[in-house]
Amino acid sequence: MNPDLDIVRKINSLAGRVRPFDLMMDLITRYGHWAFVIYGLLLWFSPGKDRQENRRCCILAFFGVCLASIISFVIGKIWFRKRPFTRDYRIWNFTGHKANASFPSNHTMNGAVVVLQLLSMHRKGSGIMTVMAFILAFSRLFSGVHYPSDLLGGTAVAVLVHRVLNHEALAPFFRFLTVIFSFISDEAVRKIRGR
Numbered sequence: 001m002n003p004d005l006d007i008v009r010k011i012n013s014l015a016g017r018v019r020p021f022d023l024m025m026d027l028i029t030r031y032g033h034w035a036f037v038i039y040g041l042l043l044w045f046s047p048g049k050d051r052q053e054n055r056r057c058c059i060l061a062f063f064g065v066c067l068a069s070i071i072s073f074v075i076g077k078i079w080f081r082k083r084p085f086t087r088d089y090r091i092w093n094f095t096g097h098k099a100n101a102s103f104p105s106n107h108t109m110n111g112a113v114v115v116l117q118l119l120s121m122h123r124k125g126s127g128i129m130t131v132m133a134f135i136l137a138f139s140r141l142f143s144g145v146h147y148p149s150d151l152l153g154g155t156a157v158a159v160l161v162h163r164v165l166n167h168e169a170l171a172p173f174f175r176f177l178t179v180i181f182s183f184i185s186d187e188a189v190r191k192i193r194g195r
Helices: 003-010 021-029 034-045 051-078 105-119 126-142 146-166 166-193
Strands: none
Touching: 003 126, 003 146, 021 126, 034 051, 034 105, 034 126, 034 166, 051 105, 051 146, 051 166, 105 126, 105 146, 126 146, 146 166
16 A cells, blocks of 8 residues: 555546536646746736835745755656656546656645745735645646655755745845846836837
């Protein structure tokens, strides 16, 4: 018995019963991460007195996703874990996902990186994005492309990355980056509007 695989099998067995739900899960599994990109752009360009803090949050989240992705890539090279749908023919891979490394779940990991940053800095919309991160993680189980331990592994990487990047010794560096990238984006907007 493999409890990790059993959980995926049970959750994935719900697929195919309610077509609109299957479609929603398919869309979230494939494209749910774009909600975080769109939210980040809205946060970056939102006006108000919290603008610099919003932008610092975006910078930290972006660097967090980059660092977490590097860690995930290295883990995948050291330990290639087969995806659930390759280990049990009864698991329906309805998204057509590739049979690449399963551990950790990058979608869960990156969603957790962003959400941890939003929550720690008390940004508007952090509650909604937390719910979105949970739904995205569940969709990966539902579609049979990850094990529960993949989700936990991704979350663990996110927590580690969050703690490292939010260390007080790095605070001046990220404030500096916020100023630089703010200047670049504001100048680009001015030039676009000036045309």
